[in-house]
Amino acid sequence: MSATILRLWWIGAVAAVLLALPAIVRVGAPGMSNYLLNNYGIGSLVWVAFALSYDLSVGHAGTVTLAHPAFFGIGAYTAAVLSTGTHAPFLAAVVVAVVLAGAAALVVGALFFRLSDVFFAIGTLGVAFMANIVAVNWQSVTKGALCITQIPHPQGAADLTGRYYLILAIAAVTALVYVALTRGRVGRALAAVRGDEGLAQTFGANPFVYKMLAFVTGAMLAALVGVFQAHHISVVCPDTLGTFYTLNLLIIVFLGGVGTMRGVVLGAVLFTIIPELARFAQVLAQLVYGVVLLVVVLYAPDGVEGVLQRALHRRRGPVSIWGRETAGDPAEPKT
Amino acid sequence: MNAAPARRASSSADIALDIRGLSKRFLGVQAVGGVDLRVRSGELVGLIGPNGSGKTTLMNCITGIMRADRGEVLIKGLRTSGWPAYRIARLRVGRIFQVVRVIPTLTVEDNLLFAVQDLQGDPLWARVLHLPATRRLDAEARGRAEECLSLVGLQDRRRQPAWSLSYGQRKLLAFASTLMADPDLLLLDEPMAAVNPAVIEHLARLIRTFHAAGRTVVIIEHNMKVIFDLCPRLVVLDRGAKIADGPAEDVRRDRAVIDAYFGTQRDARS
Numbered sequence: 001m002s003a004t005i006l007r008l009w010w011i012g013a014v015a016a017v018l019l020a021l022p023a024i025v026r027v028g029a030p031g032m033s034n035y036l037l038n039n040y041g042i043g044s045l046v047w048v049a050f051a052l053s054y055d056l057s058v059g060h061a062g063t064v065t066l067a068h069p070a071f072f073g074i075g076a077y078t079a080a081v082l083s084t085g086t087h088a089p090f091l092a093a094v095v096v097a098v099v100l101a102g103a104a105a106l107v108v109g110a111l112f113f114r115l116s117d118v119f120f121a122i123g124t125l126g127v128a129f130m131a132n133i134v135a136v137n138w139q140s141v142t143k144g145a146l147c148i149t150q151i152p153h154p155q156g157a158a159d160l161t162g163r164y165y166l167i168l169a170i171a172a173v174t175a176l177v178y179v180a181l182t183r184g185r186v187g188r189a190l191a192a193v194r195g196d197e198g199l200a201q202t203f204g205a206n207p208f209v210y211k212m213l214a215f216v217t218g219a220m221l222a223a224l225v226g227v228f229q230a231h232h233i234s235v236v237c238p239d240t241l242g243t244f245y246t247l248n249l250l251i252i253v254f255l256g257g258v259g260t261m262r263g264v265v266l267g268a269v270l271f272t273i274i275p276e277l278a279r280f281a282q283v284l285a286q287l288v289y290g291v292v293l294l295v296v297v298l299y300a301p302d303g304v305e306g307v308l309q310r311a312l313h314r315r316r317g318p319v320s321i322w323g324r325e326t327a328g329d330p331a332e333p334k335t
Numbered sequence: 336m337n338a339a340p341a342r343r344a345s346s347s348a349d350i351a352l353d354i355r356g357l358s359k360r361f362l363g364v365q366a367v368g369g370v371d372l373r374v375r376s377g378e379l380v381g382l383i384g385p386n387g388s389g390k391t392t393l394m395n396c397i398t399g400i401m402r403a404d405r406g407e408v409l410i411k412g413l414r415t416s417g418w419p420a421y422r423i424a425r426l427r428v429g430r431i432f433q434v435v436r437v438i439p440t441l442t443v444e445d446n447l448l449f450a451v452q453d454l455q456g457d458p459l460w461a462r463v464l465h466l467p468a469t470r471r472l473d474a475e476a477r478g479r480a481e482e483c484l485s486l487v488g489l490q491d492r493r494r495q496p497a498w499s500l501s502y503g504q505r506k507l508l509a510f511a512s513t514l515m516a517d518p519d520l521l522l523l524d525e526p527m528a529a530v531n532p533a534v535i536e537h538l539a540r541l542i543r544t545f546h547a548a549g550r551t552v553v554i555i556e557h558n559m560k561v562i563f564d565l566c567p568r569l570v571v572l573d574r575g576a577k578i579a580d581g582p583a584e585d586v587r588r589d590r591a592v593i594d595a596y597f598g599t600q601r602d603a604r605s
Binding site: 180181183184185186188189191192194195196198199200201202203204205206207209213 | 398399400419420421424425429430432436437438439440441445448449450451452453454457459462463464465469470473512516
């Protein structure tokens with residue numbers, strides 16, 4: 001079976017399971033179906049879409065931005081303000097939020113892409129703090145610490161199953177955009193800019209354009225997820241833009257495998273499932289979670305994707321993640 | 336290798352590279368001080384000098400990697416001083432670095448495809464949407480990549496990630512990547528450094544072939560046998576200043592050049 005057919009088979013199988021998930025949990029665990037669909041199904045897909053949008057910048061453009069939750073927050077607050085104030089439909093909120101987040105990302109990128117990596121990270125951290133401060137203090141719009149509540153569920157997706165399919169569609173769109181930007185000519189250019197920006201320039205590539213493309217697209221996708229989240233949980237608070245989310249995103253992409261779609265998806269799913277499972281351990285929950293992260297960092301620095309790649313490597317020849325040589329590669333100089 | 340592109344008829348276009356009074360200082364060190372250099376189209380010029388004489392800095396200023404403090408650079412008659420490196424590269428100026436540089440996570444073939452894609456002129460949105468026109472350009476580039484891989488003998492490694500190549504193979508890949516754009520002006524910074532004699536021989540053959548097709552080449556090299564074999568004209572830098580410029584045989588006997596490499600009699604006495 002060729003690699004393409006095998007890949008299509010896998011994609012089809014995963015899509016079938018995801019589409020059938022509401023029915024599976026209703027039949028398999030009737031008493032817990034809402035809990036499972038909400039906490040595991042929707043919860044995982046929110047993080048999958050959010051983390052994929054983040055990985056465009058961090059994993060592919062090589063720019064560690066700490067402002068990503070600010071764009072998620074722009075989406076969530078736009079949806080909250082429009083739907084509670086003007087009763088705007090979900091799609092209108094999506095359009096406005098995505099445009100606002102894109103414009104904000106253009107400004108942030110134009111200001112900070114001229115800085116070196118570390119200062120770019122610190123600059124974007126400042127943006128995240130500023131966004132949080134605005135959300136807390138601009139009370140006439142955001143209601144500050146009181147939060148915006150009673151945000152209606154999206155029209156046509158008022159029940160949990162409907163919202164599950166809506167976030168599934170959003171995650172699918174995010175995955176398609178992710179693939180479009182990380183394969184072919186743009187993917188090659190991003191790999192080159194991340195790998196050696198100076199060299200990329202000597203081949204005529206303008207690194208600023210490619211970094212900005214990944215950053216702005218990621219911000220717009222994050223806003224899309226933010227709009228969904230506001231309509232899903234019906235409340236938006238200033239901590240939506242907090243740096244706590246940044247930490248979660250970093251954990252997901254590095255736990256799963258930075259710069260790899262499968263790794264980020266697995267990271268997001270594990271990130272959702274592990275704390276839920278560890279919850280039964282009550283006080284030990286955070287400890288269990290911490291131990292899992294430590295084990296990954298110490299024994300699988302390429303993340304879960306690295307472990308998978310090494311396992312597949314035995315059957316399929318040399319592989320690498322971010323240019324690291326894997327076991328048994330032919331990397332020794334032979335000149 | 337493709338036929339040489341049509342040359343411009345104007346006299347300024349006959350000068351491939353014109354450097355006027357170029358200076359670059361790093362804190363207290365004058366790396367390059369007021370260097371003038373004119374290279375005609377189709378010339379093969381060797382740029383030599385002891386370590387620290389400013390050769391690589393000069394090349395960095397020509398290609399936009401560094402910005403000169405003073406002076407100007409004209410490439411094919413266009414004043415390029417202050418231009419970013421990617422804009423200079425779009426004038427079909429190729430560059431090979433002293434320490435070999437390839438994109439490690441890309442395959443050998445993707446390194447070559449990347450080397451030319453930003454010169455093919457398709458808009459960014461067409462690339463994002465993977466439009467058929469963009470895919471056609473990629474297919475064209477694949478044909479050219481096959482040609483370049485055959486030239487350097489890496490055709491069997493096209494699907495291998497670049498990080499898995501040996502140092503010598505990476506040198507050849509870097510050379511092939513630079514050839515992808517069919518540059519009019521090629522700047523080579525120590526292409527023979529740290530590679531075995533077989534690869535040196537191979538690279539020297541490639542440079543001769545490239546130059547014979549009408550291209551302009553400026554090469555920095557410490558391997559004197561290679562440089563005297565390859566270059567009819569030599570330019571010598573010492574402590575950031577040009578101390579000799581002329582036919583290789585004349586430069587070989589030049590007193591200032593001998594002093595720069597081996598020290599003056601006065602240095603020896605002190």
